[in-house]
Amino acid sequence: MENKTIYTEIITDHNVDPYHKHELEGANLILEGVNPSCGDDITLSLKVEDDVVVDGAYQGVGCAISQASADIMLDLVIGKTKEQALRLSELFLNMIRSEITDDELEELEEAGLLKDIAHNPSRTKCAVLGWRTLREMFGVEFEYEEE
Amino acid sequence: MNDYELNLRKDFPILNDDYAYLDNAATSQKPLSVINAVEEYYRTSNANPLRGIYDLSVSATEKYESARLSVKKFINASKKAEIVFTRNATESVNLVAYSYGMSFINEGDEIIVSILEHHSNMLPWQNVAKAKNATLKYLYCDENGVINPSDLEELITDKTALVAITQVSNVIGRTNDIKAFAKIAHEHGAVILCDGAQSVPHMKVDVTDLDVDFLAFSGHKMLAPMGIGVLYGKSELLKKMPPFLYGGEMIESVTVDGATFARIPTKFEAGTVNVGGAVGLEAAINYINNITMDEIVKRENELTEYAINQMRDINHLTVIGSDDPYNHHGIITFDIDDCHPHDVADILGGLGVDVRAGHHCAQPLLKHIGHPVTTRASIAFYNVREDIDRFIDALKGVRRTLGYGE
């Protein structure tokens, strides 16, 4: 049987050799995000100056999806303004809900590789963990889907 | 597959060669005889039991009581009235906690709960302890999941009112010597509740021989439908316990001021009961008796041995618990270095191998043994070597899929 895998090389690279998994000196925003039911736990650190994310990092434990997704997110948002980062995170959440256009998907770059996770409800919260933590750091409450 | 296995698997319409169902500790699959018995009941005999005087209601009542008798024989209880039907093991434990616990456990008493417990045999006791100002004491296992009777001997005192312990751990698969635990509990004037959710489906359980006061188990883990479970309780205890739920059926007579309650077990079965589920449970017991528990034990042991022997040869893989496959009751919980269990289960699932990942509703146990989340494969007698082969092949590729080379 073919493994309809989300574990593409890019995803596993971000998990095995993350670029942004370390402590961040000079961070001025720090928030922990957890998925209590599966034990994914990341602490996101950002250095934000004049509403620009000048640097970011994360630390934590969890499944490959949660870790890679956070790493990819940081690739994308470092250097962006707070508004741009929030917009990207909204696109990501829309993607997970399968409500995204092809153009919008392009904007997400590597994060778009996690699109198919939408078909596996038990894994979407892993993919979303970093992104919702980022939103919460910028003061946007994460609305959990009504079950 | 030999002819016996081919026939066996024909009994289970959901099984096919596209995937290996190895999450049997979560719930078992159902044989046709069970599915047909439930259907037959709804086609020919359905009515509200115990209430009606007409033939159909009498027939439904008879079917329900016949199921109770089958359960009584299956676990060798001394009276039919000692079998209370519930929804599942969780409800059975809660019944004892709310009824026995809230009435007979007092301030300053001790409740002993083993660390091996599923949350369903732990949280109800945390709740009783809090409500009654009783002391909750945990009985810890070693790193292989073993608790010796002498460990209980050391912990128990004459203030201990109740000991709650599972017969087979749903994480480690090891059997506890319940008979020895019951003896020690009784010597100290305590009652013992045994969680049989993982033992009753996989080994001969004889409540008279074990001398337990309560035994809780679920039908759905032993080939029966979901929504039917059992509480066995010694009649002298059930008789003195107050009802758990109040309402229809469980009364003798009601006035505006109060009620007198029905005899056991009806006292504990408030509201319209699950006759279809009970009929299914009886059919499941008949199925098990037919192929025999000895055969089930033999097949499950052989398959576990076949799996564990190959898992030992996989690098970076650790099987949790005993080295002896016969100490697992089909439950194989494991870790693969660097790989999160949700990734492992996802990858295996994509290859048609159904296993469970997470904390298995036993967070305190997993923390105690130092593996906060794990992956679990659990075997039933209707599994075959081909299922294990598929599982082992899939396991060998997990680290590669996650980008860790070999």
Ligand SMILES: Cc1ncc(COP(=O)(O)O)c(C=O)c1O
């Ligand atoms: C040891 C043990 N106890 C209790 C339960 C609870 O069973 P149920 O969910 O059917 O009430 C389970 C099942 O997950 C179990 O494995």
